[in-house]
Amino acid sequence: xxxxxxxxxxxxxxxxxxxxxxxxxxxxxxxxxxxxxxxxxxxxxxxxxxxxxxxxxxxxxxxxxxxxxxxxxxxxxxxxxxxxxxxxxxxxxxxxxxxxxxxxxxxxxxxxxxxxxxxxxxxxxxxxxxxxxxxxxxxxxxxxxxxxxxxxxxxxxxxxxxxxxxxxxxxxxxxxxxxxxxxxxxxxxxxxxxxxxxxxxxxxxxxxxxxxxxxxxxxxxxxxxxxx
Amino acid sequence: xxxxxxxxxxxxxxxxxxxxxxxxxxxxxxxxxxxxxxxxxxxxxxxxxxxxxxxxxxxxxxxxxxxxxxxxxxxxxxxxxxxxxxxxxxxxxxxxxxxxxxxxxxxxxxxxxxxxxxxxxxxxxxxxxxxxxxxxxxxxxxxxxxxxxxxxxxxxxxxxxxxxxxxxxxxxxxxxxxxxxxxxxxxxxxxxxxxxxxxxxxxxxxxxxxxxxxxxxxxxxxxxxxxxxxxxxxxxxxxxxxxxxxxxxxxxxxxxxxxxxxxxxxxxx
Amino acid sequence: xxxxxxxxxxxxxxxxxxxxxxxxxxxxxxxxxxxxxxxxxxxxxxxxxxxxxxxxxxxxxxxxxxxxxxxxxxxxxxxxxxxxxxxxxxxxxxxxxxxxxxxxxxxxxxxxxxxxxxxxxxxxxxxxxxxxxxxxxxxxxxxxxxxxxxxxxxxxxxxxxxxxxxxxxxxxxxxxxxxxxxxxxxxxxxxxxxxxxxxxxxxxxxxxxxxxxxxxxxxxxxxxxxxxxxxxxxxxxxxxxxxxxxxxxxxxxxxxxxxxxxxxxxxxxxxxxxxxxxxxxxxxxxxxxxxxxxxxxxxxxxxxxxxxxxxxxxxxxxxxxxxxxxxxxxxxxxxxxxxxxxxxxxxxxxxxxxxxxxxxxxxxxxxxxxxxxxxxxxxxxxxxxxxxxxxxxxxxxxxxxxxxxxxxxxxxxxxxxxxxxxxx
Numbered sequence: 001x002x003x004x005x006x007x008x009x010x011x012x013x014x015x016x017x018x019x020x021x022x023x024x025x026x027x028x029x030x031x032x033x034x035x036x037x038x039x040x041x042x043x044x045x046x047x048x049x050x051x052x053x054x055x056x057x058x059x060x061x062x063x064x065x066x067x068x069x070x071x072x073x074x075x076x077x078x079x080x081x082x083x084x085x086x087x088x089x090x091x092x093x094x095x096x097x098x099x100x101x102x103x104x105x106x107x108x109x110x111x112x113x114x115x116x117x118x119x120x121x122x123x124x125x126x127x128x129x130x131x132x133x134x135x136x137x138x139x140x141x142x143x144x145x146x147x148x149x150x151x152x153x154x155x156x157x158x159x160x161x162x163x164x165x166x167x168x169x170x171x172x173x174x175x176x177x178x179x180x181x182x183x184x185x186x187x188x189x190x191x192x193x194x195x196x197x198x199x200x201x202x203x204x205x206x207x208x209x210x211x212x213x214x215x216x217x218x219x220x221x222x223x224x225x226x227x228x
Numbered sequence: 229x230x231x232x233x234x235x236x237x238x239x240x241x242x243x244x245x246x247x248x249x250x251x252x253x254x255x256x257x258x259x260x261x262x263x264x265x266x267x268x269x270x271x272x273x274x275x276x277x278x279x280x281x282x283x284x285x286x287x288x289x290x291x292x293x294x295x296x297x298x299x300x301x302x303x304x305x306x307x308x309x310x311x312x313x314x315x316x317x318x319x320x321x322x323x324x325x326x327x328x329x330x331x332x333x334x335x336x337x338x339x340x341x342x343x344x345x346x347x348x349x350x351x352x353x354x355x356x357x358x359x360x361x362x363x364x365x366x367x368x369x370x371x372x373x374x375x376x377x378x379x380x381x382x383x384x385x386x387x388x389x390x391x392x393x394x395x396x397x398x399x400x401x402x403x404x405x406x407x408x409x410x411x412x413x414x415x416x417x418x419x420x421x422x423x424x425x426x427x428x429x430x431x432x433x434x435x436x437x438x439x440x441x442x443x444x445x446x447x448x449x450x451x452x453x454x455x456x457x458x459x460x461x462x463x464x465x466x467x468x469x470x471x472x473x474x475x476x477x478x479x480x481x482x483x484x485x486x487x488x489x490x491x492x493x494x495x496x497x
Numbered sequence: 498x499x500x501x502x503x504x505x506x507x508x509x510x511x512x513x514x515x516x517x518x519x520x521x522x523x524x525x526x527x528x529x530x531x532x533x534x535x536x537x538x539x540x541x542x543x544x545x546x547x548x549x550x551x552x553x554x555x556x557x558x559x560x561x562x563x564x565x566x567x568x569x570x571x572x573x574x575x576x577x578x579x580x581x582x583x584x585x586x587x588x589x590x591x592x593x594x595x596x597x598x599x600x601x602x603x604x605x606x607x608x609x610x611x612x613x614x615x616x617x618x619x620x621x622x623x624x625x626x627x628x629x630x631x632x633x634x635x636x637x638x639x640x641x642x643x644x645x646x647x648x649x650x651x652x653x654x655x656x657x658x659x660x661x662x663x664x665x666x667x668x669x670x671x672x673x674x675x676x677x678x679x680x681x682x683x684x685x686x687x688x689x690x691x692x693x694x695x696x697x698x699x700x701x702x703x704x705x706x707x708x709x710x711x712x713x714x715x716x717x718x719x720x721x722x723x724x725x726x727x728x729x730x731x732x733x734x735x736x737x738x739x740x741x742x743x744x745x746x747x748x749x750x751x752x753x754x755x756x757x758x759x760x761x762x763x764x765x766x767x768x769x770x771x772x773x774x775x776x777x778x779x780x781x782x783x784x785x786x787x788x789x790x791x792x793x794x795x796x797x798x799x800x801x802x803x804x805x806x807x808x809x810x811x812x813x814x815x816x817x818x819x820x821x822x823x824x825x826x827x828x829x830x831x832x833x834x835x836x837x838x839x840x841x842x843x844x845x846x847x848x849x850x851x852x853x854x855x856x857x858x859x860x861x862x863x864x865x866x867x868x869x870x871x872x873x874x875x876x877x878x879x880x881x882x883x884x885x886x887x888x889x890x891x892x893x894x895x896x897x898x899x900x901x902x903x904x905x906x907x908x909x910x911x912x913x914x915x916x917x918x919x920x921x
Contacts, residue, residue: 072636072637075639075640075643077637077640084635085635092576092577093577106760106761118562122562125511125515125560125563127761130519130567133519134801136523142312146315146316147316148299150303150376150377150380153300158530169524174666174667176513176519177513177670178314179512180516186749186751190817191774193507194773194775199776320666393830395864397700
């Protein structure tokens with residue numbers, strides 16, 4: 001999977017711009033036909049990307065869109081409005097999901113820094129957060145097991161459950177704080193605060209393919225909105 | 229007696245960790261679990277603790293079947309001390325930390341105070357009972373996680389690589405504590421890859437290899453067969469190596485080694 | 498104590514925020530919820546980070562931007578982009594509230610600042626979020642008033658409660674940070690020659706790590722500093738040098754490999770140090786292939802770091818440091834968190850680097866099991882004082898006779914001496 005991410009056909013920036021274009025387009029219209037056409041096109045693209053996490057995410061978001069529509073209907077919103085906002089939410093979320101699932105984090109941050117002028121520190125923080133998520137997930141499991149061996153088990157009362165959950169959260173937070181010091185030292189020693197020019201290995205210039213895809217994408221959006 | 233009867237376990241289909249194993253563990257002794265990396269040492273202790281459940285067979289503590297029970301029930305009988313104490317320390321004082329399990333397991337306040345105090349005294353942490361757990365040294369933290377398991381007054385204590393990351397002085401203190409607890413009647417199941425510790429302290433060894441119990445018996449018998457020891461993916465302990473080099477009778481503890489050497493010298497003289 | 502960190506570690510706000518935000522992301526997935534409403538742990542976590550580090554307003558805004566982008570990338574919200582506005586606004590306000598300390602109020606001796614700040618921040622963030630969602634998606638007013646806003650209030654209240662419960666212990670850890678590590682070093686005179694494999698031993702808390710990080714030039718900026726001291730590598734005065742100069746001289750590997758790996762794949766990790774130094778992409782790729790070959794991770798470049806074993810992770814840290822081409826390698830208990838197989842691999846690797854690549858290697862260890870046969874010189878520390886430094890045999894003999902951390906002496910050495918003395 002990571003190999004796929006590296007050699008993705010399109011630059012991360014292209015996918016980001018596509019996501020933004022599509023999002024603007026769907027906010028522009030309330031026409032259900034236009035929205036469903038865009039949704040259909042997007043699903044085709046997502047399926048074509050052949051990425052398992054992307055497909056899984058797609059399912060989750062579809063479910064969530066249905067819930068959003070149902071909640072609105074419960075609060076007596078007109079049917080077309082309820083369905084319309086579910087479509088909009090789905091389209092916007094999927095466009096971002098395609099970006100995240102098919103580009104490496106390094107490339108996304110590189111393009112955020114080089115092309116969108118986000119300060120490097122912030123972009124770096126994003127990569128580190130995503131890098132630690134799977135490790136901390138494992139750690140949370142270890143903590144849960146350790147506490148279970150001391151008699152910890154979830155209570156029935158939901159409020160109680162949240163308070164009890166501190167048993168899991170506290171060791172993790174404490175460990176993170178202790179770890180943050182070594183991490184800061186290590187960053188310093190690896191030249192993170194070095195003032196000179198920094199290289200971005202993962203940064204990528206837009207190629208003719210990127211430009212053509214962007215133009216086609218924009219055209220599709222405009223045509224769909226205008227024709228209904 | 230802790231008995232595993234025809235236990236099979238797999239994390240995923242076609243990937244069996246244990247295939248129909250049978251073993252009896254004496255709950256009065258220090259029993260070490262050894263084996264190569266990834267053979268399932270901690271899977272075994274997790275099964276005993278109820279963190280995992282066998283797909284076939286059962287685990288019994290005396291006559292009580294425990295393999296279908298969750299860890300918070302088993303915790304009354306078996307304490308589990310994990311390798312990394314940071315994964316469990318959460319309270320704001322040492323005392324509170326140790327008092328968590330007894331509270332959770334429904335002891336009366338009187339009992340609780342008694343066992344917590346006893347556990348903290350045993351582990352040498354009574355003087356630090358108002359300290360914050362996270363600010364203790366690593367050795368103290370590890371002993372605190374032992375104390376917090378002891379406070380539930382279990383019959384058996386599982387120690388999973390208890391000396392990892394500790395310096396030699398802390399290690400000595402910890403192993404001495406383990407011996408003392410065992411002398412007071414607590415059964416110890418020790419997961420370790422350190423053959424020196426195993427040779428010096430364990431009464432029995434259980435070696436896991438190829439989804440089976442490949443060896444169960446005394447360390448002396450195991451290490452006297454060098455070929456088998458190596459085959460099982462273990463190393464000879466330093467004491468055994470020295471006794472081989474000096475061509476004296478196989479010695480397991482440094483104490484024994486000293487004695488054998490002295491005896492050998494007297495004989496020669 | 499707390500003040501020192503604000504002068505010294507410019508990067509602590511970054512590391513704390515990222516680790517806590519990562520916890521926030523997973524808690525959103527796994528923590529219990531009340532009727533489908535779960536806490537916004539991201540907010541609780543970044544407010545905690547802001548309360549701990551008390552960053553500038555600009556840094557506060559940055560924390561918000563980061564949290565917003567992360568939330569946009571990971572959440573399933575009705576309007577994904579709303580976080581890009583709500584989080585920065587909320588985090589900036591939070592930094593402002595924390596800076597002015599207006600809520601530093603005590604009720605019966607308990608400071609309730611965290612509770613109030615988390616409540617307000619969550620309310621600002623959630624308020625902006627649901628308002629934007631309502632307007633953009635044209636949701637019904639009744640849904641907004643009777644469901645969305647009350648939900649925000651509930652989430653804010655729960656978050657405030659949760660934050661209050663763990664903030665103070667967290668702050669104590671943040672400010673005391675391993676009291677043992679702060680041990681001051683006294684009157685240390687140590688010379689290590691070029692190309693040597695040198696070990697510094699002593700019990701945990703004897704000051705080994707402090708000494709080692711001082712050698713690397715890391716400690717002086719974290720602590721009040723040195724008094725009447727001189728520290729030289731070649732002719733470079735470490736105490737007076739800028740960290741950029743030192744980074745070229747000394748590479749440091751610490752025991753906690755997790756804390757030192759900051760990217761997703763092996764390739765990215767090696768590139769990180771080199772990118773910081775501004776090398777050209779071609780140079781980076783060449784250097785990277787070279788060091789991965791050296792540490793035995795050659796064909797694993799695209800592997801996710803999460804999927805590596807402890808030993809592999811530690812070798813990766815070493816490779817990332819090797820890529821910086823320093824003359825001296827300094828390692829702080831490099832195998833403390835690694836299994837025995839991995840440990841042996843690491844020491845074999847260090848031995849090779851010392852013998853074939855002529856690196857000066859300085860290792861701090863509380864266990865001599867793996868290094869005993871590789872070294873010729875060593876030193877022993879106790880209570881922040883250098884007790885002995887010199888040839889291995891002399892040092893061990895000193896430790897044995899004077900009972901200075903004698904536990905660490907290998908059994909066969911003890912037996913030899915005891916036989917010499919006729920003790921056994």
